[in-house]
Amino acid sequence: MKALILYFSGTGNTRFIAKQIAADLEELQCETMLYSIEDAPKIEPDSYDLLVLGSPKYFEYPVFFFLDYLKENLPCSSKPVPTMMYCTQASPLMTDFTKVKKMLAAKNHNLIIGKSLPVANNFLIFKSFEKTTPEKRKTNLEAALAECRQLSEKLVKGTPSEENIGKALAVADRAVAVLCNKLFPVFAMKYGAGESCIGCGLCAKKCPKNNIKMANGRPEFGKSCIFCTRCVNNCPVHAITYHNQTCEQYHMIEKI
Numbered sequence: 001m002k003a004l005i006l007y008f009s010g011t012g013n014t015r016f017i018a019k020q021i022a023a024d025l026e027e028l029q030c031e032t033m034l035y036s037i038e039d040a041p042k043i044e045p046d047s048y049d050l051l052v053l054g055s056p057k058y059f060e061y062p063v064f065f066f067l068d069y070l071k072e073n074l075p076c077s078s079k080p081v082p083t084m085m086y087c088t089q090a091s092p093l094m095t096d097f098t099k100v101k102k103m104l105a106a107k108n109h110n111l112i113i114g115k116s117l118p119v120a121n122n123f124l125i126f127k128s129f130e131k132t133t134p135e136k137r138k139t140n141l142e143a144a145l146a147e148c149r150q151l152s153e154k155l156v157k158g159t160p161s162e163e164n165i166g167k168a169l170a171v172a173d174r175a176v177a178v179l180c181n182k183l184f185p186v187f188a189m190k191y192g193a194g195e196s197c198i199g200c201g202l203c204a205k206k207c208p209k210n211n212i213k214m215a216n217g218r219p220e221f222g223k224s225c226i227f228c229t230r231c232v233n234n235c236p237v238h239a240i241t242y243h244n245q246t247c248e249q250y251h252m253i254e255k256i
């Protein structure tokens with residue numbers, strides 16, 4: 001059996017889980033292909049039997065950038081493909097996967113598992129989003145890793161496991177996500193680089209949206225930001241600012 005795993009990860013949480021699921025599926029005798037959507041090759045139809053999709057949750061919804069990639073690049077399969085999607089996130093709230101399920105069904109991919117996995121909050125720019133304590137992050141990670149194994153087994157066996165947040169909340173979550181995705185680029189215009197910037201260009205190189213251009217050795221931020229915060233977290237000298245305030249970096253799991 002062949003499994004394809006596609007994910008987007010701004011700061012590593014979703015990648016960490018994707019790697020764990022890959023390891024679990026390999027143990028379950030699945031040959032596994034693991035790609036970030038930023039460097040995935042062209043996906044050939046019928047080249048896999050199972051599909052796993054991983055995305056962070058932004059404003060209570062899977063990342064639109066990831067969903068747009070799937071709409072454009074996921075091929076239509078000739079046989080139904082059992083599919084699982086997980087979201088890594090800060091909170092324990094469930095996710096509405098109904099629209100994603102519909103989009104996948106049109107490509108003959110059957111979303112049998114939808115799962116929200118609390119890990120840690122990487123969005124430290126807006127202080128209203130509570131920082132996850134190291135203790136909480138540890139217990140979240142332990143629970144998520146155990147969950148990965150169970151989810152992988154369910155996927156291989158074809159056992160459905162779906163989250164249901166109810167219609168009213170689903171409509172509200174979607175509306176908030178659409179609005180926030182429209183506002184992101186406006187908010188992102190407030191990014192900048194402080195005096196300590198050494199002009200290394202790493203932020204520009206890492207940005208998944210090519211939203212940063214280097215001009216005269218300084219980063220300039222454009223209008224297509226998705227607020228993934230990768231630029232903030234990869235700057236070697238903590239130079240990136242928001243509203244002229246230095247942005248706190250998130251301690252990425254893989255670096256700990």
Ligand SMILES: Cc1cc2nc3c(=O)[nH]c(=O)nc-3n(C[C@H](O)[C@H](O)[C@H](O)COP(=O)(O)O)c2cc1C
Binds near residue numbers: 015055059092
């Ligand atoms: C712009 C933005 C919005 C977010 N909104 C939510 C949210 O609504 N609910 C939540 O639980 N976590 C939210 N988070 C936290 C992330 O979903 C969480 O840290 C995720 O695991 C990050 O994954 P990554 O490291 O793979 O990018 C948000 C993060 C960002 C950057």
Ligand code: SF4
Binds near residue numbers: 207212221225
């Ligand atoms: S500018 Fe920064 S936060 Fe915005 S998309 Fe690029 S890396 Fe992500």
Ligand code: SF4
Binds near residue numbers: 197198219
């Ligand atoms: S990564 Fe930091 S130091 Fe390098 S160009 Fe960007 S802001 Fe400047």
